[in-house]
Amino acid sequence: MPEAFTKVSLAAVDDAAPGNGFGDRWEARVAREALGAERTGVVFFRLLPGKRSPFTHRHREAEEIYVVLSGSGRVKLDGELFDVAPLDAIRVAPGTARAFEAGDDGLEFLAFGAHHPGDGEGVEDPWTEGQP
Numbered sequence: 001m002p003e004a005f006t007k008v009s010l011a012a013v014d015d016a017a018p019g020n021g022f023g024d025r026w027e028a029r030v031a032r033e034a035l036g037a038e039r040t041g042v043v044f045f046r047l048l049p050g051k052r053s054p055f056t057h058r059h060r061e062a063e064e065i066y067v068v069l070s071g072s073g074r075v076k077l078d079g080e081l082f083d084v085a086p087l088d089a090i091r092v093a094p095g096t097a098r099a100f101e102a103g104d105d106g107l108e109f110l111a112f113g114a115h116h117p118g119d120g121e122g123v124e125d126p127w128t129e130g131q132p
Contacts, residue, residue, distance in 0.1 A: 006035045010044040022054040025131070032115060043111045047073065047102040056099040056125035064098075064113035066090045072103035076127060084109075097123040 013029040022028070027046040035042070047053065056076070066075070068088045074081050075090055076099045084090070084100075084107070092098050100107060 003036060006037075008034045010042075013044070024048075025051040025054050037115070039115055041111075041113055041115045045100070045107075045109050045111065047071075047100055047107040047109075049102055049104050049106045052101040052128050052131055053099040054128065054131075056097050056123040056128045057120050058097045058123055059094050059113075059116065059119045060121070061094050061116045062113045062119050063094055064092045064111055066092065066098075066100075067110045067112070069108040069110065071105045071107040073107040074101045074103075075099070076101070076125075097125065099125065099128045 008031060010029050010031055013031045013034050015023070015027045016030050017023045017026050017028045020028075025048055027044070029044040030041070031037075031043065032041040066089070068084045068086055068090075070086055072083070072085055075084050076097075077090075077092060078096050082090075100109070
């Protein structure tokens with residue numbers, strides 16, 4: 001039986017970005033396993049100033065919620081751009097393509113959602129592909 005609760009510092013969770021070749025754009029601290037969560041995922045992202053997500057993606061089944069913690073920028077949802085600022089919460093339905101762009105001060109945000117193994121897929125998008 002799993003523990004009744006788990007507490008971790010997201011700052012102490014390993015940054016997955018460098019190992020995946022994305023360390024020049026963002027930090028990605030994937031905390032589901034560190035928390036021992038079985039059905040829910042949470043990721044802390046820190047997008048560097050002026051950078052975009054290294055890829056655009058969508059999920060077949062998972063609904064996600066993003067919460068902006070600090071900074072500014074934009075989110076691209078199925079080709080439409082929206083400004084984002086601290087404490088904005090964005091719900092993204094399954095099948096919706098999404099990616100973020102940081103403003104001059106960077107962008108920190110959390111992603112939450114139900115865990116569906118193998119559910120995510122990349123989406124071809126010139127907005128995120130081929131960035132310096």
